[in-house]
Amino acid sequence: MPASSPAAGLLRRSGRRWLACAGVVALVVALPFVGLALEALKGSPGLWAHLVSSILPVALVDTVILLAGVGLVTATLGTAAAWLVTAYAFPGRRVLEGALLLPLAVPTYIIAYAYLDILHPIGPVQDAVRWMLGYESPRQFRLPDIRSMAGCILLLGFVLYPYVYIPTRAMFLTQPGNLIDAARTLGISRRAVFWRVALPMARPAVAVGIALALMETLNDVGAAEFLGVRTMTVSIYTTWITRTDLPGAAQIALMLLLIVVGLVALERWARRRQGYAGDTRRNRGMTPVSVAPSKGVLLLAAGLVPVLLGFVAPAIYLAIEAWKRYQFASLSARLLHEAVNTIVIATLATAVTITLGLLIAYAARLRPDTGWFLRVSTLGYAAPGTVVAIGVLIVLGSADQLIDRAALQWVGISTGLVFLGSGAAVVYALTVRFLAISAGGIEAGLSRIPLSLDHAARTLGQSPSGTFRHVHLPLSKTAIAAAALLVFVDCVKELPATLLLRPLNVETFATHLYGEAARGTYEEASIAALAIVAISVLPVVLLSRVGVAGSASSTSARKHDTIEDTRT
């Protein structure tokens, strides 16, 4: 009898429905990029020459410098902060652990918006500095202009470092304490342990964090534009908005995707190592060392610097400005309406994204040989919002036309723009953008469940779907909740895709802020910005709770340890 081919085996076994669904998800995610490529091919040679000669060289150099700078700043800040709160015990450490997440609530375009005003030559900070130095006017003395590459790197670094801090801290927390002890007995000092043991082991986590921070950097339109840095992302935006040159924008977008592919490779590579290191979860964690009170105060102060610069200062500024505005004009109905829009869009997109994330993460577990579905599905996170938006616009624009024409022909009714007009395009783009957060988080949660549990459930009579429902879902609740929180925050904060795809007359907080900043009219934007930060803070607070709860439940983990010890 002939042996059945591997492909037949693949289709024969159960779980193929999961597989088919994962394939559809991958296709849906890939579609905007295909559309983008097709659109780019339409570009005329003349336009291309203009791009190559005048726009691309500046944009490419600026983008590379910005990425390098932000990578360095986030890696340094994130790793140092993570080590500070895991290696040392000092008063206020628990609070600092959570507070360090706060800048996550400040989108790049909001920090740029806030600091432009805070550090304005005739703003509060520069006034104070001049007063202290005895200068009279901005002509005599002014600080270096924030509207520069260095300013952009620092501002982005101070809000994006949590992307490095979160996974690195988790890695430090789960690092086996006995490895640290072993290093100490081998004559390595406590200080050197960081360089010799902790950091090398946490490198995958740091790499994942940097990759995520850099993808955020590439995504940013607002900060770079406000601060005068002409990145490729900004170039895509202006090429399309000001010159209505869709093929040209698509061409730059494709080039940008090349950089992005490198970052995705980095993230993927690092995550693979992370899964491997995850095996140590049952080990006793590292014990933080107590420090003298004077040193403790110093450590706390050092740890608070990024929180102050990345969150407290802009938040206070926004609160003051919002209060002034509220006193002046109260809350407009328009703002309340925007609040509803923002939450509805974010909730819908989160629900869709988590559902699809569960689907592809579990399909990849059922069939590790089809892991590329998952890689395709997560491509969108790396792609800047502008790139995704243009792709979605191309795909859904064609679909809308097709449906409209078909309806006219068969039913005699014009459907208009079904997708673009309903806001489905925004949800589509947000899903494409953030599926990686959802799938990645859920995948990481699933990878902590031993494969033997799957096999046990199967031999006890459960189908793959039943196994998912009875075993994986209850065991990965926390991971799913965490992923949902992250996706929700990102949807609320998201600017470029929402800006380009929202239906006519539908505004969210983010687009409102952008609109005012772009017009230079500082009216209600501070309230919108404060609202975004406030909404984003809520999940961040919950996220920090999850982190604290994680370390609090170590009592049961300890119990497990003793069992493990008696076994071996």
Added chain:
Amino acid sequence: MTEPAVRLQKARREFGSTAALDNLSLDIHQGEILSLVGPSGCGKSTLLRVIAGVETLDSGHVFLSGRPVDGDGFIEPEARNVGFMFQDNALFPHLSVRDNVLFGLKKRKDTEAAARAEDLLGRLGIAHLAARFPHALSGGEQQRVALARALAPEPGIILMDEPFSNLDQGLRQRVRDETLSVLRASGTTVIMVTHDPQEALSAGDRVVLMRGGAIVQVGTAYDLYDRPVDAYTAAFFCALNAVPGLLRGGRVETRLGTFAAPPALAPEGATTLYIRPDAIDISTVPGAIRARIRRRVFLGATEHVILAVEGLDQPLTCATSARLPKDADIVFLSVSPEKVLIF
């Protein structure tokens, strides 16, 4: 004649370029307890997973009670009526002991399932643990819960993947004896994978020794120990002394004496004789072969004495239960000819 509980026909499974199963064929009888033993990476776990259906074959066939389950009409693991016990027990951490046992009984009526679970928990002496969660159990208790869970749906076959290796030595033997007596009483066919030769010899009705994805020898424990097919099998279950010899006229001449060779052995010339440590007797009473003690390793019931014999390059290890004088230096040895192995 009844169908074998499991029949494997030319089962083949490759991972990359290595064959985890290399055209392996094997019948396992109903109600039999079979030990599957071999070094790590020999394919024994893969074999178990193929029978359970959580791994597929590249080619070949698996039959469960005569029904083909792999190949074109693949049967899903949940439809095979096979129980699995894992090295890590694989208890569901979010479920209590009772719910773990009930997990495989979802298709039965609630009252019937509950009664079945209570009965099993009682029989295995873990009824008092029913409300606990796996993390609050000791290793031995987890083991018993895993057994109760696997037995609950009344599987025809129980597969065990090194289920006792996580227990410490004293506990292991007790839990194993309990487990196997429960399984024997229920008439279940059992396939137990182990890498521990002693466990394989003592636990199974039959023992299968595997190497490189293929079967080296199948038989009773006595067959494999007393009549190994080759030096690898012999050495797997017990350390051996290899002694060079010369085959001439149906006899092997060695420094330790001349021994009868099996009739089929050919050709004449240099050969190797294998002698187990317990086949060598030593005493201080002068005899034919003189040896000098190089080292003594006292193990309690026996003592391993490492001997240097003139004319042999390698030292000999001999196991004795007799007490030698503390300062013994020179001993005389004799070899029981019936325990000598020649291949």
